[in-house]
Amino acid sequence: MIAALLSLALGIWALAAPGVLESESLLRVSEHVAGPVVVGISLASASPVLRRMRIVNLVPAACLLVVGFITFRAAGAAVNAIVVAALLGTLAGVSRQTEGHYGGGWRSVAPLRRSITRAERQGSHGG
Amino acid sequence: MPVQELPPGWATNPSAWPKRVALAALALAGLMISTYLTLYQVKLIGSVWDPAFPSGSPAVLSWTKPVPDAAFGVGAYAAEIVLSFIGNAGRWRSRPWPPVAFGAVAAIAAVTSVILMISQPVAVGHWCTLCLASAGISLVVFAWGIDEPLAALQHVARVSSSRRSLWRALRGGRAGSLERQPSAAR
Numbered sequence: 308m309i310a311a312l313l314s315l316a317l318g319i320w321a322l323a324a325p326g327v328l329e330s331e332s333l334l335r336v337s338e339h340v341a342g343p344v345v346v347g348i349s350l351a352s353a354s355p356v357l358r359r360m361r362i363v364n365l366v367p368a369a370c371l372l373v374v375g376f377i378t379f380r381a382a383g384a385a386v387n388a389i390v391v392a393a394l395l396g397t398l399a400g401v402s403r404q405t406e407g408h409y410g411g412g413w414r415s416v417a418p419l420r421r422s423i424t425r426a427e428r429q430g431s432h433g434g
Numbered sequence: 435m436p437v438q439e440l441p442p443g444w445a446t447n448p449s450a451w452p453k454r455v456a457l458a459a460l461a462l463a464g465l466m467i468s469t470y471l472t473l474y475q476v477k478l479i480g481s482v483w484d485p486a487f488p489s490g491s492p493a494v495l496s497w498t499k500p501v502p503d504a505a506f507g508v509g510a511y512a513a514e515i516v517l518s519f520i521g522n523a524g525r526w527r528s529r530p531w532p533p534v535a536f537g538a539v540a541a542i543a544a545v546t547s548v549i550l551m552i553s554q555p556v557a558v559g560h561w562c563t564l565c566l567a568s569a570g571i572s573l574v575v576f577a578w579g580i581d582e583p584l585a586a587l588q589h590v591a592r593v594s595s596s597r598r599s600l601w602r603a604l605r606g607g608r609a610g611s612l613e614r615q616p617s618a619a620r
Contacts, residue, residue, distance in 0.1 A: 322551075322555075325555070336556055339552065339555040339556050340552050340556065342551075343548045343551035343552045343569075344548060344552075346548070346551070346573070347544060347545075347547070347548040347551075347573055350573040350574060350576075350577045351544070351573070351576065351577050351580075353577055354577040354578065354580050354581065355581070356580060356581045356584050357577070357580060408443050408444055408445050409443065409444060409581065409584065409585075410441050410442055410443030410444050410584075410585065410588050411443055411588070412584070413584065415443075415588050415591060416584070416587045416588055416591050417591070419587060419590060419591040419594060419595075419600075
């Protein structure tokens with residue numbers, strides 16, 4: 308939970324950073340896209356049943372890292388993006404123990420896919 | 435809490451009333467915000483309150499002109515409130531469709547919120563405080579409420595894998611149940 312909340316804070320900071328640090332355009336857009344994605348993923352992964360979604364934060368982290376290196380001449384803002392990306396990447400790897408049990412999680416929903424396929428097949432034969 | 439109300443393999447009941455009422459209260463806050471923004475977009479009120487970005491909100495809210503996009507938020511929050519109150523404390527089993535529908539609405543609203551949060555600075559170049567608040571509420575409702583749709587889908591998967599009708603399982607009731615109905619069920 309703490310890792311998810313720290314990621315959430317980093318996402319909010321990524322949203323605010325272009326205005327505070329006056330990032331150049333490419334970095335600005337990257338942070339404005341990565342920020343909301345990180346906020347959404349972090350909030351979702353705060354839920355015990357979606358905790359594995361934290362891995363998805365590696366995608367915006369990788370984008371920030373690449374753009375941070377590309378725009379490295381804009382020192383302060385680029386370094387900020389690289390640091391945020393590194394922290395996000397680290398936090399995405401932090402696994403957490405959950406207190407509750409969730410009946411096998413989303414894997415146990417897999418038989419549903421077969422049932423939907425079967426129902427569709429029966430529907431197409433019937434119609 | 436009667437043991438029968440716990441989904442198999444779960445430590446808590448995801449359909450418990452206190453949580454559903456809290457989720458409905460959050461959705462009500464979102465409904466009030468999006469209704470206010472819709473009223474501004476359809477010009478029933480002349481100005482919009484924004485403590486942080488006073489010039490940003492009018493720009494963001496006029497971006498989708500003539501479509502009042504906040505009205506979609508009104509619909510989503512209203513649906514979440516209605517779906518929160520359908521069914522009893524064992525509805526993950528007795529009536530799985532409302533939790534599944536709630537999860538679908540909340541997931542769509544969460545994804546839309548992220549897209550709208552991106553579009554504010556990238557496409558419009560301005561921020562809107564109440565739009566951000568509404569997006570935040572959508573994300574919290576999704577994160578907090580997604581466990582109940584999971585429990586309902588697990589039940590539907592169990593029922594349908596025993597060669598019973600998928601649609602009856604979703605609809606609930608005796609025809610769509612594997613286990614004995616809980617004592618609390620109506």
